[in-house]
Amino acid sequence: MxxxxxxxxxxxxxxxxxxxxxxxxxxxxxxxxxxxxxxxxxxxxxxxxxxxxxxxxxxxxxxxxxxxxxxxxxxxxxxxxxxxxxxxxxxxxxxxxxxxxxxxxxxxxxxxxxxxxxxxxxxxxxxxxxxxxxxxxxxxxxxxxxxxxxRPCIRLMCEMYFNKAPSKVIQIRIDTMAQLLSAANVQSGSKVMVLENCQGLLVAAIMERLGGNGTVVHFHTEDQPMNSSLQAFNFSQKSKEMLRTFNLKDVYDNLILKKPVETINEEPSQSKDLDISQKEGGEKMSEGCDLRKEPVAMETDSSKHDTQEDVTSKNNQAASSTKPEKGSGVATTHAEDGITGTSEGLPMATDEAGEKQEEQPSADAVDPTDKAQKRKLQFVKFLESDMDYNKRKEKKRRKLDEMAKTTEMLLENNMDTLLIATKHHPAPIVLALIDHLAWSRPFAVFSLYKEALIECYVKLRERGGVINLNITETWHREHQVLPDRTHPMTSMNHLGGYLLTGLHVAK
Structure with a gap:
């Protein structure tokens, strides 16, 4: 098997x-x-x-x-x-x-x-x-x-949503979905424009029919696309790559208002502040004296006759006199652990060979009361979030690249079909997107209200460039089919919505 x-x-x-x-x-x-x-x-x-x-x-x-x-x-x-x-x-x-x-x-x-x-x-x-x-x-x-x-398929998903929560999918049934796909002539290799508010059911139906060959440009009117039903399908990676999802306003800004696609900065703003702080810390490091060894009191001829206790006290006084004051920028050295740093600059580490290496301090060892330590803590947090920032930057760059390619494709006005199933008034959406269809290409619009489709019908007639405009009502009745007990179902939802179909031609 x-x-x-x-x-x-x-x-x-x-x-x-x-x-x-x-x-x-x-x-x-x-x-x-x-x-x-x-x-x-x-x-x-x-x-x-x-x-x-x-x-x-x-x-x-x-x-x-x-x-x-x-x-x-x-x-x-x-x-x-x-x-x-x-x-x-x-x-x-x-x-x-x-x-x-x-x-x-x-x-x-x-x-x-x-x-x-x-x-x-x-x-x-x-x-x-x-x-x-x-x-x-x-x-x-x-x-x-x-x-x-x-196995999840569009027929079962439509039946599930229509029986459980039909308002979430604007009352769209499987027979309505079939009429939409048939009227729009969706087939393998098509370049499809779609705008819908039915939890991604129409997008999933188009992707299922294309079979991984073609392009689906999905527009949405919310901040984020409502594609919860798409997650239920086991689409291949090839099928997922042909889907491009954009906000309708962003596409309108690029196509209608002719605005160029924005680019993102290569470097984060935090890195500039970081470079400045490192530069300042390095200058202060060079100004201070790097003491590599513990200060030791030197014996003189006059100190030869001193007792051992006097020598010890003098050594302690000499060591305390050479300690830098807080905030002076003078480097301090600990011979035991080999750590060299300043009170304001970034910490520096020395290995056994005496070479300086940058050290990444841990957030647990930072004292939040000191300004220099606060700066170190900010640096640690930046290093931890730098990976996520790079991922977000790369994702945004890919999104902008897709937007640029899709804009070029739409400006060619060579799309194969347009499908709209929305809870909003469809007339402005149809008038904004129909120009990107190639000639003799079909379009189909679904709405729960015939008044909205009638107004859209009138505006398309006034605009011109469309033929075979039709408004139809989708209606069906479920029957029980059993031996000697075949009859219509006594309870069913009568709402089916209306369809506006037509062909885009040259004016």
């Missing part, structure tokens, strides 16, 4: 339990939370996508789908004629919540709890076959943690 179809550690997977869809990152040592249960996803590593798993006694066990169907068929072999004599109430089920909690504490599996519920139900045998299947499906979904491991 192809290794790409197997689950690997670090992959993002979707666990589907009925209509519940959740995205998790597979980490062997971490636990996930699903249906009020904590468990590890380590057992699914190395198994194919699409496999079914069940939580039994706190660990995952792989089960076969046909086994699940056989167990369900055995319990609904026969049924009653109809459900007219069935009335649900407190007396139909002998087990209460305390009994079910006791079964869980005893370590009973979900299937055993469902069997106990069926045995203690006074109306189960009187139900029809369809009613039994519905009852068992409801109880199994509640007490059995069984799910299917699926």
């Amino acid at each position: 192809d290794r790409q179809n197997l689950v690997a550690e670090g992959d993002n997977v979707i666990l589907k339990k009925g209509k519940l869809l959740k995205v998790y990152k597979v980490i062997k040592k971490a636990k996930v939370f699903l249906e009020k249960r904590h468990f590890s996803l380590a057992p699914i590593v190395g198994h194919p996508y699409g496999s079914t798993w069940e939580l039994q006694s706190g660990s995952l066990v792989q089960v076969l789908e046909n086994t699940v169907s056989q167990d369900l068929a055995e319990q609904i072999d026969k049924g009653g004629a109809d459900n007219r004599g069935i009335f649900d109430g407190d007396t139909t089920q002998k087990l209460d919540n305390d009994d079910i909690m006791n079964l869980r504490e005893q370590g009973k599996s979900g299937q055993e709890i469902v069997d106990q519920l069926v045995e203690n139900s006074s109306t189960f045998n009187e139900r029809t076959v369809y009613s039994k299947a519905k009852y068992l499906k409801k109880k199994r979904n509640k007490y059995i943690v069984r799910f299917v491991v699926l």
Whole structure:
């Protein structure tokens, strides 16, 4: 079997339990939370996508789908004629919540709890076959943690967001997403401009269809792009490199106002202050006298007759007289550790050969009460943050290089398509970006409000250079398809939004 179809550690997977869809990152040592249960996803590593798993006694066990169907068929072999004599109430089920909690504490599996519920139900045998299947499906979904491991794709991500939080993705459904991609003619090798406010779903759909071949210029209107759904996809590095994300205002400044791309300074401002302080410290170091040895009192002819105590006192007086005053800039030497420094300059170290080397003081050994020590502390902090600064500087330089290349590409006015799905009014955005499309190239705009698209339609007509303008309403109805039970779903979200499509041509 192809290794790409197997689950690997670090992959993002979707666990589907009925209509519940959740995205998790597979980490062997971490636990996930699903249906009020904590468990590890380590057992699914190395198994194919699409496999079914069940939580039994706190660990995952792989089960076969046909086994699940056989167990369900055995319990609904026969049924009653109809459900007219069935009335649900407190007396139909002998087990209460305390009994079910006791079964869980005893370590009973979900299937055993469902069997106990069926045995203690006074109306189960009187139900029809369809009613039994519905009852068992409801109880199994509640007490059995069984799910299917699926690979993240745009269909599942759209379904997950639309069922859980449709307002986060501006009510965009999978059928609307399909119409957007089809109307904009997104295909491998295309150069696509996109602006969206649906958590990166439209960007992910475009990247999935391009397959790593092409260019995606993603504009956003916030301070940071809202691309949370992009993190759920297992895109290759090649696919990630074709995505370029910029703020629409920055692009507008470079394209419409013709402002040049700014460059960043090569050297940080802190380094200038550092060079000045080092230079000042070096000058003061040269002005002072570097005493390499401890001062020793020399004996004279007159001191030969002195006692040993007198000689010792004279030596102490001579040593104290040669110590520099604080703030004088005179260097001091300790022969024991070989450290030479000044009271205001940066510290200098001497090795065994007597050569001077720069020393990086530790922050713990710094006295914050001394001005010179404060300067040393600032120098230490700068050295610690210098690596992060270089990374930020390099990241900013790459961002500016991408901006310059993207600006040149947009100024060629040779982009293949434009897609917009935004909560804002689309007319100004469309008018600002449509000129960068090549001739006979399509564009598609999605909005929840037809009034905004009608105004955009009128402005495009007044501008000219567009044909085949159409406004359509996206609407669909979900159906249940089962033997002898096919019918539309009784509850569904009717909001689908509207689409504006057209072709960009020469005026």
